[in-house]
Amino acid sequence: MRNSRSAGEIRRLVSVLIPTVTAIVFVLAGVVPAGVPGFSAVTPLMSVTAVFFWVVARPALMPPAAVFGIGLLQDVLSGGPIGLWALTLLLVQYLSISQRQFLVGQSFILGWVGFTSSVAGAALISWLAACAYYDVLLSPVPVFVQAALTVFIYPAMALILMSLSRWMPSAQ
């Protein structure tokens, strides 16, 4: 009896960390050399996937501070301007929170549509911020290609995150 209770406790504790940890893993997966020819040119915006999913599924477990940290990690690893992804992901989170009330309980397809708008927003924000930072008109093509790829692989990523989400006990 007592054993099962402590097991539940551990599960609860682990669950608190899952969203942030998966987001970090996603960031790393986007940076680690994949060895697939051409893949590194269009690495999907994995961090956006994680942030969107958890903000909609478990908003309390993906606080803005965590999102900020995840963005900062991506900035440090990717070599771009520091603060760029921190800003982008925070704004994505803001967008996703406002979408949440429409998306909760809706079909997967609708969630996918909502995700598409979040990713498009992320691509636009990061592109504008990078242009402002470097003071040149950068080509928007690479980031939007990445965004399209991210939307394309969302079902697979969401499936992984959903199974984790189902394992997690619901918060009181």
Added chain:
Amino acid sequence: MSRFKPRNDHGGGRVAIRLQDVGQRLSFIILISAAVVLLLAGRADSERMESLRTTLGDFTAPVLEFSSLPIQGLRAYFDEIDQYFNTVEENRVLRAKIERLQMWQQFAVKLESENKEFRSLLNAQEIPPSPFVSARVIGDLGSPFVHTVLVNTGVNQGIEKGMPVIGAEGLIGQVVSAGKQVSRVLLLSDMNSRIPVRLEASGYQAVLGGDNEVHPQLLYLPPRAKALVGDRLVTSGHGGFFPPGIPVGKIDSLNNGPSKNEVRVQTFSDEHRLTFVRILQYHGQDSPPGTIGVNPAPAPAATNKEGAPVLPATPIATAGGR
């Protein structure tokens, strides 16, 4: 498929929701401002921001290295399978290659001795080959806006900012920041990369400039230089940042449109398939370019103390507001 389950994550009551909303909104405002401040700080003082990144990068290096292990293993596994099925064919190709290369080797040996003879006749200065450090790429191009990779060597292994990085086929880029254990390499295609090059055959000088496109652009090529598709480019050594003669790439396309005179270059190294690279421990020379092989007049930098890096504070490639 499945649905997002509505979960009651809030405290339950209306008041709690509101309080949480207020708290969240506040942290949003604070954190978004923090991100903007970081961006502005990076613009204002990019040197300090870069050193901050380097410090943070050193912490993340072991994690990156660890997480790249399974992928490395997987890649080796697939390569092995591939080899298993292609052994016979590969053997045939390799044999033919060896035959051809042996011919070239004899040719090279002959040329080398000839070269040596001529050099001694001209009293030409020998350019000692730079020592190098091998490194593994642990971080790929992760950003749509910058073309850099992370490698697993740093200051501890004698790496310095500005050192040229080459792969098996040719130049890859240069070190833009060196941490203790990791360094960041600015690739030729990055918009901040500017490499002095020359056409190998005609000797005309130009600058290879990246603009985040796959094929970097050849800039400042004299109009009288008749460049043709397929012409080889090597580093010119101009400016003293890079040793002369490193193969860079070949001319891929010429676009003599009405508005622009664009020459695009296909680099010899494939930026998307980098695994191991060599970092030349080249400290820069101020010998006048174009006089390689002809005994140059003693340049002022030659009198510099040995070992002191003669590299100017800002390498060309990082001049563009990073």
